[in-house]
């Protein structure tokens with residue numbers, strides 16, 4: 001009888017030494033990636049040699065102006081490609097073992113921050129589902145505090161919170177008792193029964209039925225409040241902070257669980273007062289929670305990103321509680337994943353390259369970018385050097401504002417005792433208003449993560465098979481381009497500010513990591529210029545029958561075609577390796593071209609105009625409601641062109657130019673017989689034409705509401721004629 005005991009002791013001893021997480025490196029893909037990078041770089045060197053020798057040494061071989069423009073474009077694309085090699089240098093993926101974590105009483109507390117801004121674009125029912133899924137996380141409830149920031153200042157949202165709290169008193173015990181995996185009620189009740197592992201259990205089925213009825217009642221109440229409630233003025237309202245309490249007086253069954261604290265926060269907003277959008281809202285939450293619960297870790301969520309796996313907190317703790325890395329670890333980032341993406345994913349709404357390639361690559365350096373939602377961050381990392389010992393109270397007041405209580409909250413073990421009576425004391429309410437941090441861009445997530453990395457913090461990326469968080473992504477062209485414009489602006493803001501990853505970053509982080517950050521902040525600008533050039537200049541010269549590329553028989557032709565094929569093939573290989581198809585590849589190529597000539601262009605312009613003081617910052621929250629007809633088109637894989645003329649005209653004009661060049665150019669070649677000289681230009685036009693054939697369909701073939709309106713086509717033809725005329729005058733003579 002002694003033997004088993006011994007074994008048991010051995011096991012527990014070993015257990016404490018077992019790692020909480022593992023890092024996996026795919027050696028083969030690293031070698032392959034680096035070899036490809038080497039070969040491609042050599043080819044680019046030849047291309048530069050060719051351009052320099054033909055442009056500046058053998059003058060007259062190629063007209064100067066188009067030669068310079070095309071060369072500049074080639075250089076920009078080469079640079080952005082080269083610094084993008086940071087992502088493929090050392091990609092890793094990780095596994096965690098939450099069962100090896102210490103007991104519940106030793107786990108640190110977590111504050112959950114959820115932001116909402118607009119109860120029309122972000123329907124309250126959806127936001128409340130996110131709130132409920134966060135309250136239902138598999139974590140000790142007394143260590144979980146859920147804060148909702150409502151920038152809309154909408155009574156409907158506050159009302160929804162009270163109703164959600166009432167429903168949570170039934171929902172949470174149900175989830176715990178039956179080990180429900182999907183803890184967002186909306187997702188749970190609309191999923192097929194087979195997701196339950198208790199479906200043969202009579203008690204379970206009975207309780208599920210009750211819960212379903214309660215959820216439907218909750219749903220109806222919230223929807224009704226949304227239909228006839230007043231929304232409040234999202235631009236002009238006072239502060240309102242409330243701890244949501246049970247006022248129903250409902251008697252609960254005995255197994256009623258402790259509930260996480262639930263807090264509603266709507267900061268003061270005035271039309272003439274800068275409020276810094278989401279970054280401002282997050283700062284308010286940081287301060288408010290600092291004086292209420294002051295948990296050492298924070299989970300950040302967008303209002304549409306519900307917790308799809310209740311174990312995410314424990315998974316994140318596998319990193320945060322590892323003594324080997326915890327002192328420098330700022331955050332654990334989960335990928336953004338979306339439940340509303342169709343099989344075709346025509347808009348690349350999943351951001352495949354970001355979450356399946358780039359973030360893994362950065363994880364192998366010093367960690368991925370902070371991605372706005374789905375991250376567990378250490379509170380301390382937000383406070384800069386303020387928590388270091390030896391910094392005086394006055395100094396802290398200078399950088400953090402005048403709240404004494406907040407500054408006290410920076411001290412270890414601080415926990416304010418103020419939630420007993422449910423309402424915040426007046427004095428405390430005052431305290432929550434006066435501290436703050438500011439961020440100079442609407443890509444606050446990117447910038448914040450970048451600055452943390454500059455300060456020496458690290459991050460990790462965890463992408464387990466079951467998505468930890470699920471949200472909505474843009475599923476129509478308009479939303480995609482509006483969002484893309486905002487990101488374009490936000491990223492270029494960072495690229496051209498004094499913290500630019502071009503010169504501020506490299507001194508403060510590893511060289512490879514700063515390459516990644518530079519790529520991310522510059523790509524909108526570095527894509528828009530070349531793509532405009534490649535969609536216009538070769539075509540203009542093709543129409544005129546003038547060659548600007550080496551001829552078919554020349555050895556430099558081989559260099560050009562090699563670079564073209566190698567770039568395309570590498571992209572295809574990445575798509576296939578991350579579970580995509582040839583269709584995915586085509587969609588990504590198309591969206592890349594469309595975005596470059598629209599939102600990346602406008603975003604870059606916007607950032608530059610802001611720098612010159614000619615424009616003000618803005619943040620249009622993404623739409624989270626869908627139109628049925630649009631959804632149908634989306635499911636069918638048909639682009640939806642219902643968007644502003646500002647986006648449509650460049651696309652349509654460039655397509656008309658490419659079609660004209662292709663047919664006009666080929667006709668001329670047949671007449672003249674110089675196909676070997678014009679070959680590259682024909683291939684380029686043909687490639688653009690074939691990848692973007694959907695735009696041609698939208699102009700000429702489709703008759704539905706989602707097509708390109710004929711008026712836009714007419715205006716674009718006019719633009720085409722003007723371009724042809726001006727272009728011919730300027731470029732040829």
Ligand SMILES: O=c1ccn([C@@H]2O[C@H](COP(=O)(O)OP(=O)(O)O[C@H]3O[C@H](CO)[C@@H](O)[C@H](O)[C@H]3O)[C@@H](O)[C@H]2O)c(=O)[nH]1
Pocket residue numbers: 115116117118122149151276277278281301302303304371372373442443444445483486487490619620621622623
């Ligand atoms: O003034 C504002 C504007 C927005 N939000 C909230 O910010 C979140 C993100 O906004 P959304 O409209 O969903 O933008 P997305 O483009 O989908 O968001 C991505 O890009 C943003 C930066 O542009 C990041 O903040 C997000 O986390 C990231 O998911 C939402 O919960 C909004 O309610 C605010 O709280 N206040």
Ligand SMILES: [Mn+2]
Pocket residue numbers: 302304471472622
């Ligand atoms: Mn969003």
